[in-house]
Amino acid sequence: MDSFAGEKPALRWVVHASVLFLVVLWVVPTLGLLISSFRTADQIATSGWWRALFPSEQNLTLRSAAPETQVLEDGLYVIQGKLFGDDQTVKISRWGISSREIDAFTPGETAELRRGGTITVDGDGNYRMENTEEFTGNRGARIFVTAELPPEFTFDNYQTVLFDKGSSDSMGRAFFSTLTVTIPATIIPILVAAFAAYALAWMDFPGRALLIAAVVGLLVVPLQLALIPLLKFHLNIGIGKGYLGVWLAHTGFGMPLAIYLLRNYMAGLPRDLIENARVDGATEFQIFTKLILPLSFPALASFAIFQFLWTWNDLLVAKVFLIDATGQTTVMTNRIVELLGTRGGNWEILATAAFVSIAVPLVVFFAMQKYLVRGLLAGSVK
Template sequence: MHYGPSGVAGQKAILTWAVHLSVGLLVLLWVVPTLGLLVSSFRTADQISSTGWWKAPFAAEQVLQVRTADPGTQVQEGDLYVIEGQLLDETQAEKIASWGTSSRDVAAYQPGDVAEVRGGGTITVGEDGAYRMENTEPFEGGRGQRVFITAMVPPELTLENYRYMLFDDSNVNGMSRAFFNTLTVSIPATVIPILVAAFAAYALAWMEFPGRALLVAVIVGLLVVPLQLALIPLLKLHLGIGIGKGYLGVWLAHTGFGLPLAIYLLRNYMAGLPRDIIENARVDGATEYQIFVRIILPLSFPALASFAIFQFLWTWNDLLVAKVFLIDATGQTTVMTAQIVELMGTRGGNWEILATAAFVSILVPLLVFFFMQKYLVRGLLAGSVK
């Protein structure tokens, strides 16, 4: 059978292509930033500031800041005081394209040119990185002359960023503590709403009682309540009843914000289960609790697992609720998102450290996504069809 351009077959083919292109675009929008973050976490600060992450496999022209030897190494040659050395010792560059002594003009001189040094004297830098400083008076000061060199630097990937984040004494306590604090928040904040929502969803799906339809309507309405609208009233309630700012408060907050969606998804899923199974169990004398534990829960595992993934990802990446309910000046309850904010404040120019910290924070969600993605798909479809 042949269908024309406006026939059903043609429309279906166009719709299929549109779906495939949309999915491909969404995957691309998600994968590209994640890949860029991963590559940047292995790059040095100079590479990140000079080229994009997509140029990581190739040599790139970079401006490097180096210093000459300190004045204590100077030697006297006749009437001149001389300091000599090599500027490329600590870099991977092979030759210098240009150089300068001021950040305002990092390419002011070509190899072999002579430049005046602040404080007296001159400096000459060769293409191979060898330099010579001369002065008729002794060089003074405790540090060497700052020099900016422009050179082609081969690609370099390093584990130094991860060593600092995970093993350096100056930072390991902060990140490791933040990692376990995030687990302490996320796991209970995922388990508690699932337990409550499962009982509520079963009651709304299979138990007859007055006001059931009204409760379902209220739950649907709660789905559109903005999170920000309830933060301050909820915090005042916690302070009024003595909960204060701590793990219990943030668990209850995440439970309250996650329950409407959990009940809605689970109720729709449970309502779609075969009625004959529940009715036969009741005829055999099973109680509501036995039906719930032995029949409903095993059959509802895909929906339970899918919401657990949603809730875990939400609580793991949360910053707003943690900032409101986990304020701790000593940093004992700081979560990873808040720790990254602290790094942005204290190490705002160290993009390699920020990229590494960000990737460490999304590593667990990435693992959860890749290993449990089939439940994510089922969760999106839970209750949508019968």
């Protein structure tokens, strides 16, 4: 029965279900991070991101108008107003005047103020304070309310993270520092590896097989083994900690994979095409620039995706080769770590900073994903 035409094998359904599961597993946290980046701190603290479109009940601390606004009515000093703006639709369920009993009263009830007088708060947030004596002080009375607030979205988090230079949460400088690290660290390995891959694929010279074996062997060498020796070498030759040092480090660590991918792809190109070009008098450099590079664009794009994502999300190499005492070259990953230490409770700032950090890699990946599989599978099938 399983062999009838038109009936899909069970294995295919397993593959589809697995792919769907992985997509959901990846998309749901990203969507939650995006939604949280537009929410306020109070909303994040009271409800999950999946309830962002629904009203949420929150505990708020507000103040009445200052005593200087009081008026005399029928022998009573009166301060009245509204706890929320006219454009806000809020329903208060409980309220209080003490932090120990924030839900002591229901809307419409009257409470005795500690400094004398009474206060009444209704369900819409309107309050009225009365006293036979004049109210004193510089600030209004504290009022604790439990209210159901409508959903609210704001761009203030992005304003703080990206453009507020006076804020300790600003990531604008770190964003451009990360771009300064990532773009050259992606382009330089591609340029160098392309020349090496062409030589290993189409040029005969002694020791070529050994070089190919060495490249394959370097793929499994952990970069942690080379961090300290490479840093000492940079310090000895005068590079120190800076952009040049981190560019060279990323170039060296990414070179084996780049050469391996590009060499496999170039070796799979038609041999007749290369030989005909040589018969026509083309030099090796002309063959490389006019034929090989244009035909190898899928492999180049595939490695560019890997290298860009690696350098953009890197923390370890930046910590070792880049970060200075003044923080002028702090990358976004390190900035997020600093925010976790200093603003661990401000989830709206952390969510915004995290989404800003993954936004650029997402754009790069989706823009070039069609070349990813083509580049990875290059040379695997003859």
